[in-house]
Amino acid sequence: MLQRRLGRTNFGASVVGFGGIPIQYQPREEAVRVVRRAIELGVNFIDTARSYGDSEDKIGAAIKEVREKLFISTKSHFRTKREVERSIEESLRRLAVDKLDLILIHSVDSDEELEYRLRMGVLEAMKEARATGKVDYIGISGHCNDVLAKAIKTGEFDAVMATYNLTNDDGDRELFPLARERNVGVVVMKPLGGGYLAVPPEAVQFKVADRATSTAEASLRFVLRNPYITTVIPGMGKIKEVEEDVPLGYVPQRMPSSEVKELQERAKEVGFTFCQGCGYCLPLCPKGIRIQDVFRLLVSHEQYGMREWAKTIYWEEHEALVTLCDECLSCVEICPAQLDIPAKLKEAAAILGSKH
Numbered sequence: 001m002l003q004r005r006l007g008r009t010n011f012g013a014s015v016v017g018f019g020g021i022p023i024q025y026q027p028r029e030e031a032v033r034v035v036r037r038a039i040e041l042g043v044n045f046i047d048t049a050r051s052y053g054d055s056e057d058k059i060g061a062a063i064k065e066v067r068e069k070l071f072i073s074t075k076s077h078f079r080t081k082r083e084v085e086r087s088i089e090e091s092l093r094r095l096a097v098d099k100l101d102l103i104l105i106h107s108v109d110s111d112e113e114l115e116y117r118l119r120m121g122v123l124e125a126m127k128e129a130r131a132t133g134k135v136d137y138i139g140i141s142g143h144c145n146d147v148l149a150k151a152i153k154t155g156e157f158d159a160v161m162a163t164y165n166l167t168n169d170d171g172d173r174e175l176f177p178l179a180r181e182r183n184v185g186v187v188v189m190k191p192l193g194g195g196y197l198a199v200p201p202e203a204v205q206f207k208v209a210d211r212a213t214s215t216a217e218a219s220l221r222f223v224l225r226n227p228y229i230t231t232v233i234p235g236m237g238k239i240k241e242v243e244e245d246v247p248l249g250y251v252p253q254r255m256p257s258s259e260v261k262e263l264q265e266r267a268k269e270v271g272f273t274f275c276q277g278c279g280y281c282l283p284l285c286p287k288g289i290r291i292q293d294v295f296r297l298l299v300s301h302e303q304y305g306m307r308e309w310a311k312t313i314y315w316e317e318h319e320a321l322v323t324l325c326d327e328c329l330s331c332v333e334i335c336p337a338q339l340d341i342p343a344k345l346k347e348a349a350a351i352l353g354s355k356h
């Protein structure tokens with residue numbers, strides 16, 4: 001497995017890492033097998049989060065004998081110092097480790113949220129954990145590259161976790177070059193579009209180096225060819241997925257720019273447009289609809305099988321607001337994925353709404 005140094009950490013991370021979301025939906029034994037298979041095939045960067053159900057527990061059970069070879073990254077979505085302190089303790093306990101290699105402030109998608117978490121002592125809690133040897137490095141994850149760039153400029157972070165895939169190359173513009181300049185590691189999440197690129201219709205195939213490939217393979221190779229990226233963490237919940245995804249990290253993925261362009265155009269052509277979670281629409285909706293959160297619930301319902309949970313959150317937090325959408329189109333004008341947002345909100349209401 002090829003490795004790249006994770007920014008200033010001096011750790012050689014496998015270019016294909018392990019995304020720990022899907023194992024929460026697998027029985028414990030199967031999940032452990034999946035993590036172990038990935039490690040066996042050369043993965044040494046394992047990512048999870050306090051908010052991914054029992055993913056940390058399952059990883060903890062899988063890594064016992066090989067912990068020292070691995071770089072364990074988890075995240076805390078909590079918004080106050082005390083809560084983050086508790087969540088670090090909880091992560092250590094569930095992962096059954098003495099130390100976290102990397103802890104990330106989880107999902108910061110607006111300037112206001114970044115300022116809020118910093119003001120509330122979230123970073124302070126992580127720095128204190130680092131001072132007492134519970135954590136080695138600190139990072140931040142989010143879907144809005146401008147916010148992550150701002151975070152890098154504070155000089156406080158060793159790694160950023162950002163989205164990048166066939167349909168979203170925004171990171172190339174500012175974030176990735178900035179990360180390199182500041183010696184900050186780049187971890188790419190959602191290389192398969194949060195599942196959308198992993199389950200294409202049969203007819204949709206891509207060509208890489210004149211060979212037909214699945215959309216998932218094309219997208220992973222597209223990400224891996226990018227030298228700015230330290231490691232990419234496709235979510236893996238099945239042995240088959242591990243065995244398909246991980247070997248792509250064994251050889252350098254080189255692609256001429258003409259092929260890169262072709263792949264991106266093909267992705268557009270076949271209509272792979274989905275919410276990238278960038279948050280650009282958030283301040284624009286006069287009705288206060290949290291558009292990206294609604295779309296994420298739809299993904300949880302459709303791709304991850306979290307049906308009841310997604311419906312309940314939708315009813316409790318979003319349903320009343322979504323009905324207020326008057327199709328003013330303010331959000332559509334800014335959306336980089338060019339989504340027909342009002343239509344997609346109607347789809348969400350039909351699937352998640354209380355009448356169904």
Ligand code: SF4
Nearest residue numbers: 275276278279281335
């Ligand atoms: S709907 Fe569009 S603008 Fe809003 S978060 Fe998703 S991709 Fe970004």
Ligand code: SF4
Nearest residue numbers: 285325327328329331
């Ligand atoms: S079209 Fe609907 S969701 Fe978009 S800004 Fe207008 S009211 Fe909000």
